[in-house]
Amino acid sequence: MSNQVISADPFSKIWNFFTSVKLTIVLLLSLAITSIIGTLIPQNEDPQAYFEAFGGVLYQLFNLLDLFDMYHSWWFQLLIVLLTANIIVCSIDRISSNRRILFVRNPSFRLPRFRNLKHRQEFTNAHTPQQLKDIFQAFIARRFRHSQVEATENGFAIYGEKGRWTRFGVYTVHLSVVLLLIGGLIGSIFGFDGFVNIAEGESVNQIRLRNKPQMVQLDFAIRCDDFDVSFYDTGAPKEFRSSLTVLEQGRPVLNKDIIVNDPLRYKGISFYQASYGNLPSNEAVLSFTNNNTGKVYKNKATMNQPMQLPENLGTFEIKNFLQSSEFRGHNIGEAYIGVLTPPGGDPVQITLPLRFPTFDKMRKGNLVIAVVEHVPRFYTGLQVGKDPGVWVVYSGFILMIIGCYITFFMSHQQICLEIVAAGQKSRVIVAGTANKNKTGMETKVDRLTEKLTQMV
Incomplete structure (x- = not known):
């Protein structure tokens, strides 16, 4: 008979x-190793910084290798998927090999195994084996999930099991x-990390991905109603706060003031508070002094909107x-950069610095203009993130705590x-075993023996 090479089942190989x-x-x-690389190489930085470094x-x-x-x-x-599959298959294989231990409705007990244990406790009692069996059987049944009584050559054996x-x-x-791995994988595939700048009073419904030329369209809009920043005496920012409103089809559905580490979630x-910046102010209160009459006028000026000046002084x-x-x-x-147009004259460009209110006097014109009130206009910089796998990760952490406690x-x-019968008395031998914490089980045997002696 010729030898035949039988190929293994492909499923078995996998x-x-x-x-x-x-x-x-x-x-x-x-x-x-890849995590070390991810630590040594900063992630999601500006491409120009990588090029220079x-x-x-x-x-x-490095860009080709992501x-x-x-x-x-x-x-x-792919590494996450392979490790997940590896853990699942190993667990199933281990459970299959231990199914006779794990899935048992009526556990079996072997008396020689307990007789050979080194740690055992004994005591004698005047009751007969039958009387002690009736007393101890009910006690063991209350304290253990499974209990069983077996007749021996000289008496009885009462077994109990739990856990x-x-x-x-x-x-x-x-x-x-x-x-944990699946949650991280879900976040990696379906989540995103981006940013958006929103000027006060404006709203956006798109997010720019970090270091990628892509925009993410939101099915709602986010509006910055107000921004406020406070400073230390040194001039460093102390706290910056954004008042945000979520808009669904133009209607507000949620409002929240956010600060660093206190985001808005929807x-x-x-949406995390990350940065801020100044924007050109749309309005300013200006003073106009007529050098000929000495009269001073105050008016609110709006960007790119000409205003008529009193006393026929022209427009600004x-x-x-x-x-x-x-x-x-x-x-x-x-x-501020403005344009003054006198009646019948040519337009004149005027610079109005905020730090020097009397700056326009150097122009030596009939009209002196100064900034009386300037309200800074800010934009808020928000870091935007979506991680749909975060609750799976949280569930994994909770389950790990439970599993470690059980283990x-x-x-x-x-x-x-x-x-067993011992003349006119009975001898009781107590022994126990556990798959873990042998010392703790020995202590439990000692305490159980003490309770049994007190019962009779």
Whole structure:
């Protein structure tokens, strides 16, 4: 008879591949190494910063390998999927091999096993074995989930068992790790991280992804009603606060003031206070002094809206607001740029710096203009994030705590009370075993023996 080479079942090959401990070690080492790389290489920075730090060649290579956003890269997600499959298959394989221990309705007990235990307690009593059996059987039945009585050559053996389900503690930990990995994978695939700047009084419904030329369209709008910033004596920002309103089809549905680490959350999207900045003010209160009559007028001027001046002095219009302006090579700071048009004359450009109210006097015109009140206009910078897997991750953490408690502090316990006749008396031998915490089980046997002696 010729020898035939029978190829293994492809499913068995795949199954054996995922039950391999070597695969687990390789995947864990790969994730550890890539996490170190993700720590050494700052993630989601500006491309120009990467180019300056690594040069053109390394920048192209790292960008090709997605090392600048590795936690969203296809290969990192593949490692997560493989590790998840590895844990699931290993757990199923282990449960299958231990099913006779884990899935038992009527547990069996072997008396020789308890007789061979090193730690046992004994005591004698004047009652007969039958009398002690009736007393102790009810006691064991109350304290253990399963109890059983067996007749022996010289008396009886009473067995008790509880906590068989605690053997699933390690698999609960496995499941928690799977949930953590799946939650991270969901966030990596379906989540996003972006930012948006919103001027006071304006609303937006698009988010720009961080370091990507893409916009995310929201099915609602977010409006900045107000922004406020306070400063320390040194001039450093102390607190900045944004009053935000969520709009659904133009109608407000939610309002919240946010500060750093206290975001607004809506439909799974979080808006964090991240930064702020100045914008050109739309309005300013100006004073107009007529040098001929000495009269002073105050009027509110709006950007790009000409205003008629009293006493037939012409018109004035604010054209621009500069955060930094210069005069003869000197920086004079923030300033409005306006145009004064006298009656029948040519328009004159006028600079109105905020720090120098009398600056326009140097023009030596019939009309002196100054800024009386300037209300800064801000925009709020929001970091926007969506992570739909966060609740899966939270569930994984909770399940891990439960699984660790079961694994380390609970055990599968079996107890045996052997009652044998000893002349006119009875001898009771108490022994017990547990799959974990042998010392704790010995203490439990001692306490149980003490209670049994007190009962009779």
